Amino acid sequence: MGLLDTFRKAAAPFSRRFSYAKSEEELFDDEFQRKLEYLAMVSRRVFSGAMRAERRTKKTGSGVEFADHRNYTAGDDFRYLDWHAYQRFDRLLVRLFEEEEDLSIYLIIDSSTSMGFGDGAKLKQAKRLCAALAYVGLANLDRVTIVSATDEVSGRMPSTRGKARIFRIFKFLRTVEPDGQTDLGDALKTFVAQHKRRGLAVVLSDLYDAKGFEKGINVLRYAKFDPFVIHIVDEQDATPELRGDVRVYDCESGEEREVTVTAKVLERYKRAYEKYLAEVQRFCTKKQVSYFRADVNVPFDELILRVFRRGGFLR
Amino acid sequence: MNFTGVPLATLLQVGGVAAGVIVLFYILKLRRRPVPVPFARIWERILRDKEATSLFSQLKRILSLLLQLAILALMLLALGDPRTAQNLVEGRNVVVLIDASASMRASDVEPTRLDAAVEDVREMVRGLGSDDRLLIAQMDAAVTPLSTLTGEVSELEKALKDVRPVDARTDFARGLRFAADTLRGLPKPEIVVVSDGSLGEPVDAAGKVDLEGITLSYIHVGEGSHNAAITGFSVRRYPLDKSRYEVMLEVTNTSEQPMDVELSLYGDGDLTDVSRLQLKAKEVLPRFYPNLSGASRTLEARLALPDGARDDLPADDHAYALLPERRRSRVQVVTDGNMYLEAALLLDEYLDVTMVTPAEYPSDGEFDVTIFDNVAPVLAGKGGHTLYLNPTGENVPFKVGELVKNGDSDYALGFDEIEHKHPIVRYTALGDINIAEAHVLEGEKEDKVVAKSHKGPLLIAGRRSGNKFVALGFDVRHSDFALRIAWPLFLLNTINDFVEEDTSYISSFRTGEVWRIPAPSSAHIAKLERPDGTERVVPVKDGRAIFLGQQAGFYKLRTGAEGAEEESMFAANLSDPLESAIAPVPELKVGDQTAGEVGGFAVGVRREIWLWLLLGVVAISAIEWLTYHRRITV
Numbered sequence: 001m002g003l004l005d006t007f008r009k010a011a012a013p014f015s016r017r018f019s020y021a022k023s024e025e026e027l028f029d030d031e032f033q034r035k036l037e038y039l040a041m042v043s044r045r046v047f048s049g050a051m052r053a054e055r056r057t058k059k060t061g062s063g064v065e066f067a068d069h070r071n072y073t074a075g076d077d078f079r080y081l082d083w084h085a086y087q088r089f090d091r092l093l094v095r096l097f098e099e100e101e102d103l104s105i106y107l108i109i110d111s112s113t114s115m116g117f118g119d120g121a122k123l124k125q126a127k128r129l130c131a132a133l134a135y136v137g138l139a140n141l142d143r144v145t146i147v148s149a150t151d152e153v154s155g156r157m158p159s160t161r162g163k164a165r166i167f168r169i170f171k172f173l174r175t176v177e178p179d180g181q182t183d184l185g186d187a188l189k190t191f192v193a194q195h196k197r198r199g200l201a202v203v204l205s206d207l208y209d210a211k212g213f214e215k216g217i218n219v220l221r222y223a224k225f226d227p228f229v230i231h232i233v234d235e236q237d238a239t240p241e242l243r244g245d246v247r248v249y250d251c252e253s254g255e256e257r258e259v260t261v262t263a264k265v266l267e268r269y270k271r272a273y274e275k276y277l278a279e280v281q282r283f284c285t286k287k288q289v290s291y292f293r294a295d296v297n298v299p300f301d302e303l304i305l306r307v308f309r310r311g312g313f314l315r
Numbered sequence: 316m317n318f319t320g321v322p323l324a325t326l327l328q329v330g331g332v333a334a335g336v337i338v339l340f341y342i343l344k345l346r347r348r349p350v351p352v353p354f355a356r357i358w359e360r361i362l363r364d365k366e367a368t369s370l371f372s373q374l375k376r377i378l379s380l381l382l383q384l385a386i387l388a389l390m391l392l393a394l395g396d397p398r399t400a401q402n403l404v405e406g407r408n409v410v411v412l413i414d415a416s417a418s419m420r421a422s423d424v425e426p427t428r429l430d431a432a433v434e435d436v437r438e439m440v441r442g443l444g445s446d447d448r449l450l451i452a453q454m455d456a457a458v459t460p461l462s463t464l465t466g467e468v469s470e471l472e473k474a475l476k477d478v479r480p481v482d483a484r485t486d487f488a489r490g491l492r493f494a495a496d497t498l499r500g501l502p503k504p505e506i507v508v509v510s511d512g513s514l515g516e517p518v519d520a521a522g523k524v525d526l527e528g529i530t531l532s533y534i535h536v537g538e539g540s541h542n543a544a545i546t547g548f549s550v551r552r553y554p555l556d557k558s559r560y561e562v563m564l565e566v567t568n569t570s571e572q573p574m575d576v577e578l579s580l581y582g583d584g585d586l587t588d589v590s591r592l593q594l595k596a597k598e599v600l601p602r603f604y605p606n607l608s609g610a611s612r613t614l615e616a617r618l619a620l621p622d623g624a625r626d627d628l629p630a631d632d633h634a635y636a637l638l639p640e641r642r643r644s645r646v647q648v649v650t651d652g653n654m655y656l657e658a659a660l661l662l663d664e665y666l667d668v669t670m671v672t673p674a675e676y677p678s679d680g681e682f683d684v685t686i687f688d689n690v691a692p693v694l695a696g697k698g699g700h701t702l703y704l705n706p707t708g709e710n711v712p713f714k715v716g717e718l719v720k721n722g723d724s725d726y727a728l729g730f731d732e733i734e735h736k737h738p739i740v741r742y743t744a745l746g747d748i749n750i751a752e753a754h755v756l757e758g759e760k761e762d763k764v765v766a767k768s769h770k771g772p773l774l775i776a777g778r779r780s781g782n783k784f785v786a787l788g789f790d791v792r793h794s795d796f797a798l799r800i801a802w803p804l805f806l807l808n809t810i811n812d813f814v815e816e817d818t819s820y821i822s823s824f825r826t827g828e829v830w831r832i833p834a835p836s837s838a839h840i841a842k843l844e845r846p847d848g849t850e851r852v853v854p855v856k857d858g859r860a861i862f863l864g865q866q867a868g869f870y871k872l873r874t875g876a877e878g879a880e881e882e883s884m885f886a887a888n889l890s891d892p893l894e895s896a897i898a899p900v901p902e903l904k905v906g907d908q909t910a911g912e913v914g915g916f917a918v919g920v921r922r923e924i925w926l927w928l929l930l931g932v933v934a935i936s937a938i939e940w941l942t943y944h945r946r947i948t949v
Contacts, residue, residue: 114353114354117351206353208353208354208356210354237354240350242350244348245347246349247347247348248349248350248355248358249349249350249351249352249355250353250354250355250356251351251352251353253355256349256355257355257358257362258347259362265361268361269357269358269361272357272360272361273357275360276357
């Protein structure tokens with residue numbers, strides 16, 4: 001090994017740290033902030049007061065002012081079906097009303113090691129989505145609380161409101177680093193205990209929970225929170241670049257398995273991965289939990305618009 | 316099955332250890348590369364499914380082990396060099412003599428006999444036994460080994476590409492001696508002669524060739540005999556009229572059938588004569604073309620069938636000859652007057668004669684020859700070679716004896732002993748010349764006495780300071796020599812010998828012999844350009860360039876430093892009735908031994924099992940590689 005190699009090796013952690021910090025700066029750059037403003041405007045066109053309460057807070061809505069339609073999805077209350085629209089368009093649409101009550105929005109971001117796996121794209125995407133949703137909430141004068149969770153609540157930003165607080169949120173999110181094992185059950189139990197005021201609990205996670213992702217979501221459900229699952233997925237997780245005889249180990253638990261990776265095995269792995277995603281989605285649907293899959297390769301603003309469009313968060 | 320390589324016991328020991336190592340390595344799994352994954356549970360799911368087929372998986376892994384063990388077994392067997400009992404026979408040592416003489420250029424076998432011979436030998440080489448060793452040699456006027464004594468098929472096939480036909484006869488005795496010497500002391504020696512059979516009796520200066528128990532085999536090629544040849548062709552200028560020349564030609568029909576042929580004669584490339592000849596079977600027809608003129612340098616004779624077709628051997632349908640080159644010689648004659656001498660010198664128009672009296676000597680100018688007639692002054696430079704006629708005094712490079720008179724009535728004074736082969740007395744009859752008086756001449760030891768009387772030498776020749784001299788010990792006017800035709804011939808022969816216009820000029824050499832080509836005496840080496848344009852350096856010794864020529868055609872010989880080269884030409888012809896007689900000889904006899912047929916060279920005999928075993932190793936390795944990379948055995 002040459003002197004240069006030795007120097008490079010010694011300097012590697014510093015350079016990594018520097019590049020990480022730089023990428024964290026870039027995470028919420030001016031462009032990002034401009035997009036946030038745009039998203040906030042889009043959300044205000046839908047309603048001007050608060051979150052759509054009925055579905056999100058489990059309260060029968062006191063709002064009477066019609067806001068918009070959205071597509072009917074399984075689990076929606078039949079009472080809000082617009083039969084006139086059905087007659088006209090032959091489509092099942094649900095009427096949305098504005099709710100004047102302010103809402104507590106809890107954004108729970110998974111900061112386990114698996115979220116930073118590879119180039120950390122999942123955590124970055126989660127942070128951006130979190131910041132975007134927080135801004136929309138802040139813009140609508142909701143109480144926004146951000147929590148980072150692994151197998152515990154590893155970080156918490158107290159509830160806040162008002163657009164100006166977005167920079168605090170940025171600051172908080174920048175401190176969130178991928179470390180620790182995922183145990184949403186334990187972590188969210190702690191979260192529920194710490195937050196008595198019920199509200200919308202948005203979980204941004206890859207849901208790689210060895211003890212079962214269901215536990216955490218169920219904790220929220222049982223505690224009368226309104227869970228909203230944003231499942232962060234990365235295509236690279238589905239198609240790992242592996243070949244030959246390898247010993248795979250879990251980046252969080254260190255659990256090992258020996259495997260000879262062939263094209264056939266990779267194909268089977270991909271099927272298993274997709275099956276896992278389908279399981280998550282099926283569970284959420286079954287439990288009437290809003291579920292949204294967020295691919296790291298799709299720009300966050302587009303994802304947010306899809307969230308808006310799909311409903312469950314804003315409309 | 317016998318093992319001629321590593322002994323079986325050793326193989327078993329090595330095999331046992333190696334197999335144990337393979338199995339051990341197989342059991343000890345290699346440490347796998349650790350790779351982090353985001354969620355091991357998904358991997359666990361697919362591995363769970365895979366374990367359901369673990370039995371099949373194990374079987375596949377055992378197949379991989381078995382393949383490795385099979386490779387090991389094959390390699391060990393190859394090391395053992397297994398042989399069948401049939402292949403245990405001791406290898407032969409074979410020398411193949413390929414006849415490349417002119418007759419092998421016959422095209423009665425397509426494309427030629429030589430090509431057919433080479434093809435036959437190629438078949439032999441391909442059928443060489445695993446322990447056989449073979450040497451290929453080209454046999455013509457010399458013997459040229461083209462390969463070493465080897466069992467390498469590739470080397471032997473490469474050697475076959477170097478076989479070239481020549482325009483010469485085969486020195487069969489030399490070829491056989493070479494082969495016998497090569498095979499002496501080697502087991503199972505065999506000589507294979509590949510020829511059309513026109514080889515002659517294998518006898519040379521050392522006597523008959525004795526093959527001393529060496530097996531002699533014969534591959535016979537050729538089937539036709541339709542051939543006519545020019546077997547003789549020479550030209551000479553008339554000594555007294557060098558502008559004219561005569562040509563001798565000999566045409567031979569070597570076939571058993573009469574033939575009509577057309578004979579063309581070309582001078583300097585231009586057709587000068589065409590004649591149709593009817594040749595009886597085996598007829599040898601000489602033809603003379605006297606008193607010809609026109610051509611100044613080259614002559615070529617061509618033989619063709621009247622319909623334009625060719626006979627079976629076109630190589631002997633051409634003959635080449637070269638007329639001796641003519642150049643003007645500068646002759647200085649120092650005399651008080653000698654009519655016979657002056658008259659004789661007038662006969663050759665290519666002589667520039669300068670007459671000077673002894674008082675005028677030395678005159679200005681440079682000369683090739685100086686003739687001193689009855690005088691012997693001190694030699695001046697630039698006089699060239701010297702002819703002394705009746706020399707006297709002390710200024711001669713030899714001793715001049717007392718005057719001898721023809722006084723004995725029983726024994727007349729004349730030339731009693733003559734060196735007839737000496738060029739200065741060629742074509743002359745000097746035996747009955749009468750001499751009235753003469754001086755006996757006494758040269759030095761290295762001087763040549765050309766003719767002498769019973770009183771002593773009268774005609775001597777020698778060399779002093781690089782110049783030749785000839786001395787005649789009497790005045791031709793005191794003899795009847797001046798009245799004979801021999802006198803001008805002697806004079807012109809002497810001048811020609813001085814200026815190296817040899818009267819014994821050879822118009823063409825015969826291929827297959829060692830040529831002694833006239834070259835300047837001062838040269839040590841010469842460059843020889845062959846008819847095919849290739850050039851080689853040949854040694855020059857005593858004024859002769861020495862070369863074994865095997866190509867017919869015109870040659871060029873260059874001597875001297877580059878830029879100031881002297882060039883001379885000469886011709887070479889096959890002119891060999893034995894080579895032109897191309898009727899194949901199906902049987903070959905050497906002494907009492909008759910050559911047998913070649914055997915044991917069947918293609919496919921060379922079956923070395925170890926080679927196949929190694930090929931098996933390669934095949935199994937390829938299968939293993941394919942199955943591994945296609946993830947069949949993993």
